[in-house]
Amino acid sequence: MCGPHGLKFQKPVELRLPHCASMTPDGWSFALKSSDSSSGDPKSWQNKSLPGDPNYLVGANCVSVLIDHF
Secondary structure, eight states: OOOSTTOEEEEEEEEEEEOOOOOBTTBOOOOEEEOOOOTTSOOOOEEEOOTTOTTEEEOSSEEEEEEEEO
């Protein structure tokens, strides 16, 4: 979880998330999820699609995500 909820940045910042996923013949075997729910509210999680999105970079040990708010 990142926060505080509602914090906005003046320009996109890079958030690096470590992972221990391994590449399989079928591709990566993990999911990145996000939620715009307020703190204390039940979370509504959405899967983020990584392939082809210029805001995400999947590396061997981490996923880099460009974000403009929490």
